[in-house]
Amino acid sequence: MTALQEQDETVYDLIEKEAKRQKTTLNLIASENISSRAVREATSSVLSHKYSEGYPGKRYYQGNEFIDQVEQLAIDRAKQLFGAEHANVQPISGSPANFSIFLALLEPGDAFLGMDLACGGHLTHGSPVNFSGKLYKPHHYGVDKNGFIDMDEVKQLAHQVKPKLIISGHSAYAREIDFEAFSTIAQEVGALHLADISHISGLVAAGLHKSPFPHTDVVMTTTHKTLRGPRGAIILCKQEHAQAIDKAIFPGSQGGPHNNLIAAKAVAFQEAMSPAFKKYAHQVLQNAKVLAQTLMDHGIPVVTGGTDNHLLLVDLQGLLGPGKGAQTAKLLETAGIICNANSVPYDPAPPYKPSGLRLGTPMLTSQGFTEQDIQTVGVLIASVIKDPKVAPQVRKSVLDLCARIIQ
Ligand SMILES: Cc1ncc(COP(=O)(O)O)c(C=O)c1O
DSSP states (O other), X not given: OOHHHHHOHHHHHHHHHHHHHHHHSEEOOTTOOOOOHHHHHHHTSGGGGOOOOEETXXXXXXXXXXXXXXXXXXXXXXXXXXXXXXXXXXOSSHHHHHHHHHHHHOOTXXXXXXXXXXXXXXXXXXXXXXXXXXXXXXXXXXOOTTSXXXXXXXXXXXXXXXXXXXXXXXXXXXXXXXXXXHHXXXXXXXXXXXXXXXXXXXXXHTTSSOOOTTTOSEEEEESSSTTOOOSOEEEEEOGGGHHHHHHHHTTTTOOSOOHHHHHHHHHHHHHHTSHHHHHHHHHHHHHHHHHHHHHHHTTOOBGGGSOSSSEEEEEOHHHHOTTOHHHXXXXXXXXXXXXXXXXXXXXXXXXXXXXXXXXXXXXXXXXXXXXXXXXXXXXHHHHHHHOGGGHHHHHHHHHHHHHHHOO
């Protein structure tokens, strides 16, 4: 019996049920992944007991001899992994990290340019319901009718609205991002460039997606998506922005660092430098390409006709009519296939009832799925989309597949 099981059976049971769910369903949420046992050991370590407001060597509490070494290690590894001049490893997650970057680089009311949420941007890139849209003045670029970012549109908008900050990097965009072109436009209009690589940082770390370095002023990534670390985020930047970024995290927007998670980030960064991680990231890409092709081969349209990264967007409008994303995601869940409804470019339906699905391969790849298995997954998804009645039968196939592959 574990201590948790003995002391609090209710919580223990819920965790066990969630563990079973993760092992008996196909998880295609593009932002989810499975971290290593080593990362999880660091996450649940005694480091969470310690308060350490400040930074290594400059703390407001005593007793930080080892915490300083842990944070410095995470900083050094983050810089090495991405080739960055400065790293702040304290952000507790991606949204607060973006909040701190705005705090560091902009004044309230300043104009900035980011991707429209409906075209694949993130809430923190200027949604009216988010701090970024409430406290600052967002302008948005989108994608062309084929679903690709049009750099001419970005350039024209930047010259028109003269933003103080341009954001590249997105939550639901399946094609390679030209960070250098974004930086050139930013320089032309005197703006700073923030690359939010939360989704693709594992691919960047493995050298399988263009890097935002050395062009970009500030880079933010979550650590729990393709990077396969603990929940959290980091901010990387040029030395000239280091002081402003550090101050915006502490004391600007956060208090005591989550030292257990900083240790887990350090472990994940070391993992991400290994040949095994590169192999993993390559498999993520291969799997995403096979999934897109399989769906298209079975008559399911994929936005932009494929993917360059770990995710893809399915457009259900032609098959089911507009606004059927959420309904289809729920149907797939009954078959044991977990994904999220997503807007598609120029979606006539509202964001809470969108017309597409977002599918990603990071988690299945961590669980051992390779091209052939992913092809099977694609066929199962296509069959449920085309005929809801097959969902119970597909559930059985999903259970067989999970039992065969997932440890
Ligand atoms: C591009 C991008 N930025 C920021 C975030 C926010 O991260 P978190 O959910 O950790 O706050 C996300 C998460 O989905 C994201 O996709």
